[in-house]
Each structure stands twice: as structure tokens, then as C-alpha cells.
Amino acid sequence: NAGVTQTPKFQVLKTGQSMTLQCAQDMNHEYMSWYRQDPGMGLRLIHYSVGAGITDQGEVPNGYNVSRSTTEDFPLRLLSAAPSQTSVYFCASSRGTGVRETQYFGPGTRLLVL
Amino acid sequence: AQKVTQAQTEISVVEKEDVTLDCVYETRDTTYYLFWYKQPPSGELVFLIRRNSFDEQNEISGRYSWNFQKSTSSFNFTITASQVVDSAVYFCALLQGAQKLVFGQGTRLTINP
Secondary structure (H helix, E strand, C coil), X not given: CCCEEEECCEEEECCCCCEEEEEXXXXXXXXXXXXXXXXXXXXXXXXXXXXXXXXXXXXXXXXXXXCCCCCCECCEEECCCCHHHCEEEEEEEECCCCCCCCCEECCCEEEEEC | CCEEECCCCEEEEECCCCEEECCEEECCCCCCEEEEEEECCCCCCEEEEEEECCCCCCEEECCEEEEEEXXXXXXXXEEXXXXXXXXXXEEXXXXXXXXXXXXXXXXXXXXXX
């Protein structure tokens, strides 16, 4: 298993540009989520999904959209990038949602918005 | 509200010293789960341990040990005989609801040779 994969590893955007951060897992995990990591603030939950077709907002959802058309993929979309979205983004997945499973993280995407 | 506090922003020790990373949490849930993750300089997040609120036994894994005390709402992490490879940022996290992780701010640990 490749585990949780994320692409790209690094991206530079200009203010107002859009892009999609890709996340995929090959472990047939039901739960997937996106976090952002900022200095001194730990990781904060952006959006999460408990299964294909089901998504919900986390702590800091503004400026981001998600969809979950398949179990494997959970892309994060920035419709109009802002400098405040400069961060490191992590995708995570876990086996189930009814039981409190351990979440495993992808390698991260470092995003710089100029 | 659920909250995790890691009061130590940075710790620096000399190799072979023991070091303890503190984690204090707040929750109203009677059943909850706590985690530690390691983030080495390469940037990925590595799962270290998960502990549920019903199990207060201390855990030891090699040079790593964890002390869970419900009475003080703490879940501290100790590295014995530290090594340079232990240098990383360490995060304590609390599981909120079914799957929402609430992270502490992280502690940057530097082990000097």
C-alpha cells in the first residue's frame, strides 16, 4: 500500500489564482480529512468526509471547497487563493468513523501564495 | 470546548539526556482518545501512540514512554537517553467526536550532539 499520497509537494500561487490539492489513499479508508499547519498553531481541521458523497466543515473551512466522489480521493480546492492561505496542508485518513480510529497523514503540500 | 496545550514551545537538550514533553488537555467527554505524533525535519507526521480514557496504564516502547494521568488531564511523553534522530516537532492531539483531531501547538525538540 502506498498509504496516503498528496500532490503536489510544493506550489506557488499568485493571489486570486485557483488550484486543487490532490489527496488519495489506497487503504479503503472511510474517513478522510484536510488540515492546515501554521507556525505556532498546530494543525487545524479544514474539511472532512465520512464517506463517498459526504463532506462537512471543520474549524477553518472558509476559502476551501471539497468533494468526495470516490472512497480513494479527497481533493481540496482553493477557488481564489489569498496570502493567508500560505501554509502546509496535510491530508489524513482512517479506517472508520463509528470507532475512533487512528488517523494517518500524507506527506503534506507546502503552498505559498504571493 | 476541547483543547490541547503544549506549554513548551521549544526544548533543547544534549544527547543522552532524558526529556519530557508535556501535554495538558481539556474535554467534557467521559470517553476520549489522545495521540502523539512526531514531525521530523522532513515534514511528514508520524503516528506514535494512541491512548483511550479508560486505560491509564503507562506505556513504554523502547526509549519512549507515556504517562497518562486523568486526575491532572495530562498525557506526557518522555524520551529516555535521547538521540539526535529524536529531533523533531512533537504534537499531542485529542480526538473530538468521532474523528476530529484537536492538536496542541507542538513542541520543537532539539537534541544536540
